[in-house]
Amino acid sequence: MTSPRVAPGLLSWPAWAALREASRVLAGPAAGPQVTALAEAGIVAEIVDVPAGLADLARLLSAAAAAGGPVVWLAPGGAEAVPGLLAALAGTPAGDVRVLPGSHDLPGAHLIDVAATMSTLRASCPWDRRQTHESLAPHLIEESYEALDALEQGDHQALREELGDVLLQVAFHAAIAAERGPGEDGYTIDDIADTLVAKMVRRHPHVFADVPAASADEVIRNWDEIKKAERAAKLAAGGAGGSTPPSVLDGIAASQPALSLAAQVLRRATRARYPTELTGAGADGDANDDGPDLGAQLMRLVARAREAEVDPEIALRVTVRNLMERIRDFEQSAMLRAGGSMENFSFLGDLFRARSSAF
Numbered sequence: 484m485t486s487p488r489v490a491p492g493l494l495s496w497p498a499w500a501a502l503r504e505a506s507r508v509l510a511g512p513a514a515g516p517q518v519t520a521l522a523e524a525g526i527v528a529e530i531v532d533v534p535a536g537l538a539d540l541a542r543l544l545s546a547a548a549a550a551g552g553p554v555v556w557l558a559p560g561g562a563e564a565v566p567g568l569l570a571a572l573a574g575t576p577a578g579d580v581r582v583l584p585g586s587h588d589l590p591g592a593h594l595i596d597v598a599a600t601m602s603t604l605r606a607s608c609p610w611d612r613r614q615t616h617e618s619l620a621p622h623l624i625e626e627s628y629e630a631l632d633a634l635e636q637g638d639h640q641a642l643r644e645e646l647g648d649v650l651l652q653v654a655f656h657a658a659i660a661a662e663r664g665p666g667e668d669g670y671t672i673d674d675i676a677d678t679l680v681a682k683m684v685r686r687h688p689h690v691f692a693d694v695p696a697a698s699a700d701e702v703i704r705n706w707d708e709i710k711k712a713e714r715a716a717k718l719a720a721g722g723a724g725g726s727t728p729p730s731v732l733d734g735i736a737a738s739q740p741a742l743s744l745a746a747q748v749l750r751r752a753t754r755a756r757y758p759t760e761l762t763g764a765g766a767d768g769d770a771n772d773d774g775p776d777l778g779a780q781l782m783r784l785v786a787r788a789r790e791a792e793v794d795p796e797i798a799l800r801v802t803v804r805n806l807m808e809r810i811r812d813f814e815q816s817a818m819l820r821a822g823g824s825m826e827n828f829s830f831l832g833d834l835f836r837a838r839s840s841a842f
Contacts, residue, residue, distance in 0.1 A: 484558045484565055485517060488595050489586040492520030498585035502526050506552025509544070514557045528557060541571035548577055598672050601654040605662075616659060623652045635800065685709065707754055710734070731755045742796045745785040753789070762786070 485494065494502075502508060508526060510518050511533040518528045534540045548554045558565055565582060572580050604611040630645035654672060663669030686709050689696035696702045714733045731751040737744065752762055762782065788795040 485585040486588045488588050488592040491516040494585045501583055505555040508555045510557035513559045517557055537567045537571040541575050545575035545577040597654050601658045605658045746795050749789055
């Protein structure tokens with residue numbers, strides 16, 4: 484059994500040993516590339532007509548083995564039918580039957596399937612074909628939030644699926660970009676991967692080079708210095724930011740939710756040891772202020788959350804989720820008291836005002 488993501492002929496040593504000891508090596512027409520690779524190594528595989536049913540295939544292999552000596556069957560790439568074939572062989576006098584992995588995927592090898600599937604969709608699906616970076620922008624945000632929902636709910640199977648949807652957005656944008664030539668600022672999913680790997684290696688010199696970092700704090704300090712150098716290099720090259728001097732705020736996405744934005748700005752300013760008076764995060768204020776000063780109060784709360792090592796966005800989301808659960812519980816109990824009808828929600832407001840203590 485071999486992987487379709489590994490080049491034909493790149494087999495494990497036990498696989499080569501089994502092939503050389505076999506009296507016959509059989510394969511179906513779909514094993515073409517593997518058969519060619521084996522022939523170059525001096526192993527001749529016999530191409531047989533594959534019966535329509537697994538039971539017939541099992542009888543064919545059993546008969547070949549009964550004729551003398553071990554028989555090797557080259558399963559089609561992917562080998563989805565192997566479990567069913569094993570069950571069918573159990574009902575024949577095939578003797579000792581075992582599955583031998585001929586090649587193994589490296590971690591991440593299935594991402595090749597993602598890229599290939601995305602290319603097919605882009606070429607063959609009318610909806611996928613007409614999408615652009617701009618039309619996909621809302622999905623990039625939505626899928627990320629859905630993944631966060633699954634994480635907050637502790638549903639790891641749902642998180643697995645939602646992370647796949649996030650990955651789809653990366654593959655989709657890469658497929659669109661690949662259709663532009665290099666002269667049109669085009670790039671491929673491999674270019675994205677190369678850029679990511681280069682960044683990870685560059686920003687982890689304590690792992691990939693000889694820069695010492697014995698603690699997480701030292702890693703963060705090194706990270707900040709590396710990012711500062713990267714910003715200066717971009718400025719010198721006339722890249723992102725144009726003629727604007729480099730700033731600790733470079734790279735912050737201003738379109739993110741306000742609480743997350745505030746937390747990230749404060750984190751950058753604090754790491755740079757800027758005075759708290761600059762951000763207003765440490766200023767005193769009247770807790771009863773409202774209007775324009777409400778933003779300053781929120782900023783101070785964000786600063787307090789940061790000092791407590793709490794993400795303010797997630798903290799607020801947890802509180803809001805708890806409130807949502809209480810509202811649903813209240814609605815359900817109110818519905819039961821009203822006779823089980825949810826056709827008219829107007830009575831809920833009256834009940835709430837009458838029994839605000841329910842919250």
